[in-house]
Amino acid sequence: MEWTSAQLRSLAELTRRGTVTAVAQALGYTPGGVSQQIAALEKSTGMELLRRVGRRVELTDAGMTLARHAERILATEAEAVEALERTRTEVSGTLRIGLFTTAAAEILPPALRHARERHPGLTVRSRDMDVDDVYDAVAGGAVDLALGLDYPDVPIPRDASLCVMPLSRERFSLAVPAGAMKGRTTVSLAAAAELGWILPSADSYYGRAVLTACRRAGFEPRVLHEVTDTAATLALVETGVGVSVVTDLMLRLRASRIDVIGLREAMERHIVVIFRSSAQHRPTVTALVEVLRTTVEAP
Incomplete structure (x- = not known):
């Protein structure tokens, strides 16, 4: 056979x-x-x-x-x-990495540059995918490791077969049309209770995390536009049709004429790297994880 x-x-x-x-x-x-x-x-x-x-x-x-x-x-x-x-004298081989759109645009390019400098024998192949699919992709072997997002309010299910290593944490701010909250530098989520919202589907981890935060602040967001793409969300906020929440990494995807206002609530997301537990001592995996960690931590 x-x-x-x-x-x-x-x-x-x-x-x-x-x-x-x-x-x-x-x-x-x-x-x-x-x-x-x-x-x-x-x-x-x-x-x-x-x-x-x-x-x-x-x-x-x-x-x-x-x-x-x-x-x-x-x-x-x-x-x-x-x-x-482990028989090789240098880190070499091919790894497949899964990434969500923001990571593919803002984290992957400098990470690949650092990987080439430190480990010229390491080949990295990337695959853009929905952020909520990266965990299954690693578990199923479609990729060797992946960058994903974890939300304290809606944590991803932990699986003994996977290692989920935090790389950094980002705090959310409120993105509003320019001048919509003129003169305000910090607000509560409840300040946007009567406004229209631009959010991903409530079936996504991100959508559920924002919904949970809004409910804790005492209101149900009125979602006018259900959008997953970050650049599209920023464009809609700029147009004046609603508000959303953003992090610094998300803002780097598109230059937008919007106002970004601090939130009193500690609303966060964590950037994590996921790989199979059985591969945690594999030289190529540990090398790329370290490259990703230093890339994300770099100012």
């Missing part, structure tokens, strides 16, 4: 996530691509690994058995990669 890591990972992820669509999202494939990986695995083993039950699919007994072994095979493969890296 012959199989690939991608085939085994697709099968293993199916036991965690339950649907081909969820596996595809976690691994960065299309649903058709996941189905092809499983089909190739079935051809190699000569056994049916999935069966259709109505509109769903479920693993057969053979599929469940192979999935359990797949986890151990993939773990052993990761150990072998780490052992091989």
